[in-house]
Amino acid sequence: MSQPDAAPKACADAALQPIRRADGEPLFAEPWEAQVLALAVALQQAGAYTAQEWAEALGAAIRRAQAAGDPDDGSTYYQHVLSALERLVQEKRIASADLLAARKAAWVDAYEHTPHGKPVELRRA
Numbered sequence: 053m054s055q056p057d058a059a060p061k062a063c064a065d066a067a068l069q070p071i072r073r074a075d076g077e078p079l080f081a082e083p084w085e086a087q088v089l090a091l092a093v094a095l096q097q098a099g100a101y102t103a104q105e106w107a108e109a110l111g112a113a114i115r116r117a118q119a120a121g122d123p124d125d126g127s128t129y130y131q132h133v134l135s136a137l138e139r140l141v142q143e144k145r146i147a148s149a150d151l152l153a154a155r156k157a158a159w160v161d162a163y164e165h166t167p168h169g170k171p172v173e174l175r176r177a
Contacts (some may be wrong), residue, residue: 085130092137101140109136 071079080086096106111137114122122128141147158174166172 074158080130082130085133088130088134088137092133095137095141095146100144100146105140106136110141112136 073079079090092106095101096103101109110132113132115137117128117132118124139151142149142152159172162174163172
């Protein structure tokens with residue numbers, strides 16, 4: 053009788069580990085950073101905007117932040133990703149500024165009303 057292959061379990065375990073930089077630090081400091089980047093990629097793959105439009109939007113977000121005194125040390129990179137994504141979804145009429153503001157307010161409210169240690173979840177309207 054042969055032994056079950058351990059490779060699928062090893063692959064599954066590896067998939068649950070955080071992606072790390074060469075120095076061993078996690079690539080994403082917070083889950084939202086991975087989520088915003090994944091959303092930006094998914095929207096591009098779905099045809100909401102082109103790779104060129106994404107590159108231009110991200111570059112513009114970084115330049116705006118640097119002009120406003122951003123430390124340019126990599127610590128705010130995902131803030132720039134979020135800024136670029138918000139601007140693009142508004143320009144492409146995927147979501148309005150009002151809808152984005154309402155969703156942010158809902159998350160803040162959910163966070164403020166979630167007991168410590170419990171997952172933050174949006175309430176269904």
